[in-house]
Amino acid sequence: MTAVQDAPAAESEIGKDRRRKEDQRLITGRTRWTDNIALPGMLHLAMVRSPHAHAKVLSIETAAANAMTNVVDVLTGADLGEAQGVNANAWPITTDQVTPNHLPMAIDRVAFAGEIVAVVVARTAAEARDAAELVDVEYEELPAALDLKEAAADTVLAHPDLGTNKSAFWQLDSAGQGSGRAIDEVLEEARRDGIVIEREYRQQRLIPAFMEPRSTVVDPTGEQITMWSATQIPHITRFLLAATTGVPESKIRVIAPDVGGGFGGKLQTTPEEWITWFVARRIGKPCKYTETRSESLVSAHHGRDQWQKLTLAATKEGRVTGLKVDLLADLGAYVGIVGGGVPVLGAWMFNAIYKWDAYQFNCTTVLTNKTWVDAYRGAGRPEATYAIERMMDELAAEVGKDPLEVREMNWIKHEEFPFTTVAGMTYDSGNYEAATAKAKQMFGYDELRAEQEQRRANNDTVQLGIGISTFTEMCGLAPSRVLGQLNYGAGGWEHASIRMLPTGKVEVITGASAHGQGHETAFSQIVADRLGVPFEDVEILHGDTQVSHKGLDTYGSRSLVVGGEALVLAADKVIEKARPIAAHLLEASVDDLEFANGRFSVRGTDQGTSITEVALATFASHNYPEGMEPGIDAESTYDPVNFSFPHGTHLCAVEVDTETGGLKLRKYVCVDDIGNIINPLIVAGQVHGGLVQGIAQALWEEAVYDDAGTLVSGSFVDYLLPTAADTISFEIDHTTSPSTTNTLGTKGVGEAGTIASTPAVVNAVVDAVRHLGINDITMPCTPERVWRAINHSGGGGADPTEESAMPHFSPDGPNQDHGETGEGEDL
C-alpha cells in the first residue's frame, strides 16, 4: 500500500507548514469559550462542595442562602434525587467490576473532598457564590481511604456498602493468550542463570490543568435542549445525557464551542454538566456554571497515580527474556468514563519496542476517598513507558553496558515489521535504528558521554546525566471489535461528511472535536488535496451535534488517524458520485474520465469539468443522468483495522548540582517517527507541548493530599505548572515509516512527547548521580529529593512528598495583613 494515493505530488497540501486557520480569531480575542455565552434571563450556578474526604451528610440548611437577594433556588441532593441521572463508566474492565453509583450530587454521603452537596441558583455568578457560603451543611466524618496501598488492603473502605476497595483485577498473560512463554518459567531461568531486577516505581498523581476552566451553559427554552460545554466529547455527552436522564437523544443538542485545552481532562461527563442540565430543565431558564481554578483542581479528574512493581528477567549479557508487572491504580472515589481502562491501555505498552519471551501484566484498580482519576495525556501508556524505559537503564547499569546498546540488543529490527509482540499487538511499521542514529547525531551523544566521564573524573560538583527513552505508543483508538472484546461500551470509528456547495466552497463535517489541535487546518489540507480544491475553500465544521450528528470525538491521538481516514473515504465517495454526472455533462463515457487536481478530464482530449462545476450543476439540477439523484455530497464512517504505532528516540542532558540538588535541563533532542506528516508546524507544536507536560511530571508536578484527604496543591500557587522560565527550547526531527493501517500513512502525535519525555528526564537525573550509588529518585525529582538521595537520607522509591502546602506568605514580609494590632504576629 502506498503512503499517499493519487495525491498530486507537485502541489500537495499534505506536508505543507500551513499557518493555522484557527488563529485569526484566537489572536484577536474573537473567541467563543463557553463562559463567554450570555443568554437572556440566564441564571448562574455556584456549587457547595464537601470539605471532607469521607462523611455522612446529616443535614443541609438552605434557608439563609435562599433568602439572599436575587437567589432563585437552592437545591440539594435530596431535591435532585434519581432524576439527576448518573455519571457513567463506559469501560468496566471486567464483568464483575465493583463500581460505586456516581450521582452528580451526593445525597447522604460524600466520598471525596470537593464532591458537590448543593447548588445555588442566582441572577449573577457573584450572588450565587455569596449565597453558597451561607449553605450550612452538617457532616459526620467517616474514616477515609487515602493511601493507595492501604486502600488496596481494604483497611478502611472508601465506600463501606461495597465491602471492598478493589474495583477490578485485570490480567494479560503471554502464556495464557498464546503470545509468549510463561513468565514464572522465564523468571525461574533468570534466577538460576541470569539477571532478575526488581523495582517499584511511583506514578504520582497529576492534574491535567487545561488552561480554560470547565464551563457549561444549558438552554432549555427551545424544542431541543442545548448544552454548550467545555468538553472534548460532545457526542458522547449527548448520548450519555439521553441514556441517564431520560431525555430523548433527538431532543438534545450538545455544542463544544472553542475549547481551551483538554489533555484528557475534558474527556469526561461531569457532575457539573449533569447538575446544570437538571437545574436548567427544572427552572426553565438558561443556566451557566463556570468553575473557578481551585474548583477545577479539586473536582476535575486527575491523572496517573499508580504503584508499579516490576520484575524483569534477562540473560547475563542483557537480553531481556520477560517482565512481570504488578500494578496498583488509584481510581479515586468514583470510576470515571474510561476509569480502569486507563491503566489497562498500558498493558500492551510495557513491552515497548522490545522482543521478549514472556510477559505478564496484573492490574488492580482501587477506590479511595480522593478526586477521581481518569485519562490524562497518554493515558496508561506514559506510565508503562516510564516503567520499562527506567528498567532498561537499570539493566544497562547491571550488565555494565551503554543504555543505548542494551536497548539495541533487545529492540525489534526494522526488517522484522510487521511484528507481533509478546503482548499480542501487531506493530505496523518502524525503524528504531534510524531514529536512534539521527537522535544520537543531533544530540552529540558521544561528546556528551565524554564530558560526563570528565566531570566524574574531576569530581565536579556539577555532574552531567544523559537520559534515554526509546518509546512506542498505540494511537488511533480504536478498532471497534477490539474495544468490544475489552468490554468497552462504545466503538472506535469516526464519521465524516462532505457537502459540495454550489458556490464552489466545501463544507467538511467531522465527528472529531478539536480543542486546540488545529483540525480546521490539517483536515482542510487533507480534503483540499483529495478533492483538488483550494485550501482556503474548505471549511471544517465540528463540535456541534446538530451539525456533526455522528462522531466519537477527540482523544487517544485518534483524530487524524481515524477521523482523517474518514475524510479521505468521504472525499473519495464525492468523487465517485460526481464522476457519472461529469461524464453526462461532458457527453463522454465514465470509463474515459480521469480525475486529478479537482478536474474530470476526458482522456486524450482537452475537454473537462471541475468537481466544483459538477457541484453547481447538481445544485441547478437542470441536466443530470436519468435515474440518478442530483447531488454529490457524501459521508463515511471509518472503523480502523488496527492501531498505529509511532515511535521515537528521545535524549536528554541534565546538569545536577551535587551540593544543592538543583537541576538544569541542558539539552533535549527527539526524533519521532509518526508516519507521514500532514502539517509539520502543527506536529512540532504537539511535540513541544507534549514534551513539557512529560518533563513536568518528571520534575515539578504532583497533586498532594494531607492526611485528612484535603488536596493541598489545590491552586496554581501550589500545583507547579511549569512556566517559560522553567523550560528550554527543544531540538526535534523525524524519521518516516508510513503507517500501513491507513491510506494517509499517518500515526498520531498528540501524546508522543508526553509519553517519551518523563523517563528520558528521570533517566538523565539518575544517570548524573548513579556513580554515587543512587538508582532511583521518586518523581517529581525536586532539588530536595535529589539532595536527599545524594546525602543518603531518602529521595528514593518510597519517599513521600511533604503533605502540607508551603506557606504562601511570610508573616514578616511587607504588605501582609497583620490583624488588628498591626504587628507581625505568629499565628
Next chain:
Amino acid sequence: MTRINLTVDGEKVADDVEARMLLVQYLREKLGKTGTVIGCDTSNCGACTVHLNGQSVKSCNVLAVQADGAEVTTIEGLATDGQLHPVQEAFRECHGLQCGFCTPGMIMQSVDLLKENPHPSEEEIRLGLEGNLCRCTGYHNIVKAVQYAAEHSSGAVEGAPA
C-alpha cells in the same frame, strides 16, 4: 455602586460598578470584551493580562474602580485599522498558540515585554513571560514568536507609546 469613566480599546465607557468588581469581570460582563479570559483565581496564569495606561497588568488583580480615568487596551483593541499588531502576526506565523486560551494574555504581555526591551535574549523572553501560563505549546514557539516579532517589526513595537 461607584461610577467609573474609562477608555477601553479607544472607546469611552461609563458604568456604575460594585466596589469589589474586578477589572476582568468588568471587561467581560459589562462590556462584553470576552477576548480577555479568566484562567485562575490566584493571579498565577496571566490569561487576563491587559494594558492599563500602556502597561501590562493582570486584570484579575485590579479592581474596576482602580481603572477609573484610565486607558485600557485589551487583545480586542490591539489590531489597528484591520492590521494585526506585529506580535499577533508573529504568534500566528510561529504557531505560538494551540488552544488559544492563554493567547490574549500571552500576546499582551509580549507586547509590553518588547516595549521595555525591543531586542530581548531568549532568557529575557522566558523571564519576561514567567507570569503567563500555557499548557499547550511548551513555550517553545511562544519564545520564537517573540523573537520573530522583535526581528521583523522593531519600528512598530518600539513605536508604542511609553
